[in-house]
Amino acid sequence: MTSTARPRLGWHRLPVAALLAAGALTTSVVVAQTDETDTPDTDASTWVEHEAGIPVTDPLTREKCGTCHTADDKGNLSRISWIRSTPEGWAQTIKRMVKLNGLDITPQEARAVTTYLSTYHGLAPEEAKPVMYLAEKRILQSEAIVPNDTLRETCASCHAFAQPMSSRRSHREWALLQNMHRALYSTADFIYDTPVGSGYDEDGGSAPEDGKPPVKQATAALEWLSKNAPLHTPEWAAWRPRIKTPQLAGKWLVSADLPGRGRFVGEMTVAPKAPGSNEFVTSTVLRSLEDGSVHTRKGSALIYTGFSWRGTSDGAAKTTAPDDLDSKLRETMWFAPDQALAMGRWYWGEYHEFGFDVTLRREAGAPAVAAVSSDALKIGSKGTQVHIYGANLPTSLTPTDVDFGSGVTVSKVVSATPNEAVVTLDVAANAVPGLRDLSVGGAVLAKALPVYASVDYVKVTPETALAHLGGIKFAKGYEQFAAYAYSNGPDGKRGTDDDFAIRPIDVTWSLAEFTTTTYDNDVKFVGTIDPAKGLFTPNVEGPDPARRFGRNNYGEVWVVATAKDLKGADGKPLIGRSYLVTTVPTYKRWDQPEVSE
Template identity: 60%
Template sequence: MLGLFSASVVMAQANKPVATTADGDKAAVESEDGIPVTDRLTIEKCGACHQQDEKGNMSRISWARTTPEGWSQAIKRMVRLNGLEITPDESRAVVKYLSTWHGLAPEEARPVMYLPEKRIVDEALIPNDSVRQACAACHAFAQPMSWRRSKTEWKLLQDLHVALYSQAEAQYRRPADPQPGAAPSAPGTPPVTNGQLALEFMQKAAPLHTVEWGNWRPRIRTPYLAGKWLVSAHLPGRGDYVGELTVAPGKSADEFVTGATLRSLSTGETLTRAGTGLVYGGYSWRGRSKGATPGAAPDDPNRETRETMWFAPDQKSGEGRWFWGEYNEFGFDVALTRAGTEPAILGVGPVLLKAGAKGAQVRIVGANLPSDLKPAEISLGEGVTVTRIVSASAGEAVVTADVAANAVPGRHDIGIRGATLAQALPVYAAIDYLKVVPETGLARLGGVKHPKGYGQFEALGYGNGADGKPGTPDDVKIGPVDVTWSIDEFMAVYNDDDKDFVGALSANALFTPASEGPNPNRRFGRNNYGEVWVVATAKTEKDKFGQPLTGRAYLVVTVPAYQRWDQPEVSQ
């Protein structure tokens, strides 16, 4: 079992102590304590190449920790490059063991969950352009940040990249940009390279032994997730949902059977879903579920989804994404809270409260809510006064409220007898600008020989905040705004008219790309790829000049992904 840990690409390193292995290869000697491997199957499958020492450490494996996806990727590489023979069931068992006892602590995994959740995000983890060029030119930076390694292992990983990928050496050897405030190098000093800076950063930012892992390792236990969970979810293009998730024990202690009921706060539509889940490391959920009658529409929320969720160490809350689509472009953003007997607030009906409004109706959805509510028992934040209880039941309270002219703008907390939903109720004086999200989108042509990759957009209203300037950290996210949608030309190539060929945008901002392949109706018979603006125009909100507010997002429509990498076997 070699590959990611292959001795065939591990050469003696300058300034590193080395030892000779049984087959005569040179390998770097570890100076850090390893994590012993105790699983019989892992030892059996990996031990032929990864020798075990007197402490139970297996070479290479004992000095690395990662996610289920990381270990699955490593095993695939062993099979591909080094002839490892392992069955799917054996592979899953090894991944389960390594993800638990050679995995990440929940606090280490949470910042990089967007990678297994298949989100497209602007990565905030990258410290500078040198590290970006060295580590994120070919894959997400969350890929290396999903690992913890000894210093020696981080250096060997760089060597592996140089051995396997021709472009890696050029990336690593490229001189780094001068760091802000750094003194100039002395004449004749070799330039610091991107590879050096990246290695130093990873050795410090993602070491093998951390406080988080030290605290988590003795707490690892069998997940106890069976029971009822309260669900708050958002589906771009369709709005907010609330409901319940029932989790029942499955075939083994870390496998579960699920049933969910979700209700749209916008339309009242009810969805029912059934599925299964598998938990790695006591907290990391991978599963699948589908609706009772999955439809044919690409954005149908009843379609089969993959589920990736992170559960808090106390197993009282969880969060994640239930996603689908050929490019994982559709998905619910999900938050879970373990159901109890106390009141809980899950969401608020689609409402934006404007300063000075009188008699505004607010629908609060939850569980175990008191039916004998009085106006004074409901808090909607400073400047918002509940004037009347329209109706109250265990699942919903409808109230009317007055908003003071000087009410504090922002997203207010909602409170009912000790239950709180933070930052749930938007209060605003004015909508100053629109933001179309995602601000940068990617769609892929298809429909003939390859599947289409769709794009889903939303228009959100924002207030400028205390500084009066748009696009600054104190801006107030108000919420969805009623808009009309259109596509406009992005002026990249003269006279290419991309907007006429790339695809179409629906009334709810679902972009459907055109077909792949040459188009005889297009100049030079080109493919339907191109770059466009996705434009939202507010129906009622105006700017200071009396013109409708507008916002736009940049969309690239490109060719199909002809080759893809994935680890679906990690999921149920």
Template identity: 45%
Template sequence: MKTIKRLVLAASLFAPLLLALTAHSQSQSQTQPSQPQSPPAEEKKEPGEEGIPVANQLVIDRCASCHKRDDKGRLTRISYERRTPEGWQQAIKRMVRLNGLNLTPDEARQIVKYLSNNHGLAPEEAKPAFYEVERRVIDEKVPDENLRNACVICHSLGRVISQRRTREEWELLTNMHAGYFPVVDFQGFRRPPRPPGQQPPPVPQPEDTRHPVERVVEYLAKNYPLTTPEWGAWRANMRTPKLQGRWLLSGYQAGRGRIYGEMIIEPSEVEDEFTTQIRMSYIKDGSAMTRSGRAIVYTGYSWRGRSQPTGGKEADRIGETREAMFISRDWATMEGRWFWGGYDEFGIDVTLRRLGAEPIILGVDRPALKSPSTAEQVRIYGGALPTDLKPEEIDFGPGVKVKRIINAASDAVTVEVDVAEGAANGLRDISLRRYFATGAVAVFDKVDYIKVSPDAGIARIGGVKFPKQYQQFEAIAYNRGPDDKPQTADDVSLGLVDVEWSIDEFPATLDDDDKDFVGELDNTGLFTPAIEGPNPKRSKQRNNYGDVWIVASYRPKDAPNDAQPLKARSYLVVTVPLYVRWDQPEVSK
């Protein structure tokens, strides 16, 4: 009885307050102008978005207990999206971590392979985002502001556009984010509410009053739908690639320059899987190594592999590498990146060309020839090169004369050339009889300036509990080009040059001392960060983080003794380890 009396008393006390709040709310709704409402979402599926049936029994056995299967063989969620191999692997990892899925490693590999081949991307769809699987750091151009606010605030753009979904699936994906990470509603999914009592702005309200997440779903459904002509055409044409044979390798590693070699590819006992034997040499310092590996090709064009060193001086410097390459439709070339490091920060840009009976010119051992100069030796690398060449059959373009052939072999031809005074600055094609290498070497009269690449970098302290993230810098020389004006679009890159490296303070606070603690820079431009953890030698025992300038100083060989060196610099942020790593794709294991 006492409890009932207390409830009645509380109701009588709060009733006037509730009535007042209700009246205030009604008056507010009457005074505020009505805002146009967005049209309700169409519940009917888009034409052609009927889903992709799942025919693999292992996928059905392991997934259908949660993803219900209909009479057309479609599984909920799975049949209404397409992804890269890395995307499907991330989904499987999430199912294991959060939903209790039990899989053996072999079953996981089989499921990733099936889904990548049957619910994957066409080459035209995957190419714009291939940098994501190559683990490249690039300056992404986000095409839509809603996409930036709702998605790219956390993810890379490459991860977003590496998938295709129905409109309903894009909506479910945003719902999943809101469920797992509720903070996204405040970060970018929804507009913040107007504070209580604040009057609406006097300017007219925009016609589209939807939240950013609602607008981005419309954008994604329109631009990245499940059903596309590209995927339909590729599915009809997709087949196991025939890659066995000898492939010529040309590559480039930042700070170390050009690489030439070859890869021998052999098929394995499993369809779409291959073994590799690699031989490669760094032209700048002559170091070489051999490697062996295994690879799998997903969706008929997407190479994922791993290799280990088997010999050579570089075996101690470069351990296991991962490979992500894009195979051309005619199976004649492959391009991609081989990478390694705690954060995949080291890498080689690789191009493979299948060797047949026709000669192939890969490139030369030096990026540029100075005018005027005489008796300059140039080594031309390739495969199936003719060995009975005459000097007049080798052409470097106007102003460059081949005087004699020093040595001619099927994989390399060494020649001696003279460069005339006044030869035009610019890139030159090289031809051996009727076989060409476009833009293979530059001709220049002087080095006008240098640049440090990248123009901004990041490193992470580590070495105790977490790996270090290194940052490789390099200095590239430039000539002003045909327009005779430096810093313009036609300037000519003269390639990697040896410089003196140093670290300068980036002054951000009074008595800034970051350069004394963040790490060390060697004579090749490789920055090694310091260890993580409090440093008793720093004020307030701070970690060894900070930001600095990386400075390169270059003096051309023919510069007067009193000439000032050419200088360039790059901005470097040295930060803490990446303590949480959500997904680590390992589909090539």
């Protein structure tokens, strides 16, 4: 979702597909050498490529791509050697080559080429991590991601900003990408040629007072991405010699959070399909900390670039509901370069709307901590039992072996096993509120336990949400909401950077009208929300004769969470809310599934 105070282009003038791809968040700066003819007013296809390419060494890639992409005496293939991208980015490119240029390639060959290119012409771990949210199918607010209005207008008006940020290119290649968008998408010319700062004014903007021609959006975007997302970066130079077959076999401690369903802990066993392979099989057991239910899964995965996990897994039980925890999951994770930690999302749903936020820690014999419960401690509380979940925990713990920081005292160790320790905590009346790190047996879990003075407000996640009508000819797109108690933090002000989540809370869920038109009554037509679970189920698609003008059941509503046991200073229950848009099904799907399918 994007929003901006600038004037926006009307819906009938927006492109139907992608516009210019922009760069990533790396701070590295490489300014490309250019000829005098390499100007925005000349065709980029006539420019001379000055930057050093990355040779293509894989025989299959050279065979399949070399018929159109010419080779030079250094082993470079035209275009390809001056681009780096993610697995999804290269897969998308191969599909475009098949559809538009007649590339003859089998699925097995396509996977092999994608594996090679995303590994040896890919992103370094530090470059890939900020854009993982695209492969993880997360929806983020663009205001916190897009660096300026020009990139918001030329790129993020159509893409998630991670789409352009998922590649690195030479200056010439970024310009050629502009050419492609101009050729394929009719409104790209309009957006690119508007002056910077014009805000899509109908007259194209007025000339600056100094009389110089205004800088076009395309020129400004090309300059930014050439400097901030160049082909050659320090991160890539450092990672390139370290690329190797990942050594992930063994046991991994799992901690996971599922909105609306709470936290889970467990263990994943990973084994290679063959010696030296980048393909793995998995067996996972997850236990809910909310209700104690246990869920087992079997799966497989492929590792790209030495750190990008793309996999699937199936639950052991038969699924009976759209939000069933035993549903088939897609697994997308980023592994740290030392291969001791991984983070990502395991998701499912027609629109990828359900998903675990997952962290994996390698079990290597040393103590490791996955999670703690209870959810939070109030300042001044005494005798609260807290469970510590992990692996290889010391069984002879003493109170001094467990540390939650100053003001929190471990008064007693109730029990201790290798996988779980139970301790009793006292919190001083003058303890500093905030998220506390836990140290036990040499293992540290950052931000493990919130300590708070008071609950100041309720926050609903996601704060803005999207659901899709369906159930007749198209599948429904659900939305799961969760409510959290929040603290204003040390500054005492709501909505500032030091605010922190305290714990999930019990609420009653309801829908309220988001007034846009006096007669629309969206709350009666868009769907229903489970008052206890917070699961929104959209209505069916298609014209509704019960609705004015026979309109579809789309609309905008507030999702309201009313706390059951928390009250504000006025004595009334605390309330949080989220903005929900329920829209029509995605009638046309572009063929860009994840690589591992």
